[in-house]
Amino acid sequence: MADNTSSFTSALPKSSNVTELSQHPYVVPRGIIGKNERSQLIPFERKRPLLVLQKREVDFLGKIANSRTEPYAKVRRARMLLAYSRGERILSIARREQTNRPKVERCIDKVLSAGIMTALRDLPRPGRPAVISDEDKAWVLHVACSKPTEYG
Structure with missing residues (x-):
């Protein structure tokens, strides 16, 4: 060869x-x-400003990034933000998270414009309103967690 x-x-x-x-x-x-x-x-x-986090924000994001009970999308966004605040390149963050570069850029842009809490959440989307209300969901959860002997 x-x-x-x-x-x-x-x-x-x-x-x-x-x-x-x-x-x-x-x-x-x-x-x-x-x-x-x-x-x-x-x-x-870099044209995008660096993300400067305070110690309590780093601790908060670290807790979410290591969580096993938080939704996966939230954990992933927290890891992206921590990596970007440490100065890692966007492309290397995207490769490590096995995602694409625009998704990492959107997450970073969201935190730079609206803050950490907004960046970790999904933004509301247009669409059909929910059919099942929150009260109905709470009732189903209550019934599911109660003993069957209480209902006959």
């Missing part, structure tokens, strides 16, 4: 001089692109 990198490396200049490398059309040396807080190379500057 042939080495596919040989054609790429042969196109590079032999010198490691930064000025020579910066003039090559396919090579961008370190320092020109920039680095984020975790010293990873980033090709573009």
Whole structure:
């Protein structure tokens, strides 16, 4: 099997001089692109502001992110927000959560515009009103939790 990198490396200049490398059309040396807080190379500057959380907000999101009783969508959003507040890239968050980048961006945009509690909840959607009222649901739950001998 042939080495596919040989054609790429042969196109590079032999010198490691930064000025020579910066003039090559396919090579961008370190320092020109920039680095984020975790010293990873980033090709573009972020346009979305960073999410700065207070300690109590981090604790709150951490509790939800580790919860086994909260709805999965809420747990997933909490993990996304914690990762973004630590400075992780949106694409790496999306890959880890096995979702797409626009979904992570919507979650982050929601918290930046409306706050953490709104970002964790589903927004109301248009549609048909509920057929079963909350009182009916409470009655069914009460009957389901009571002893059968109470009803005959």
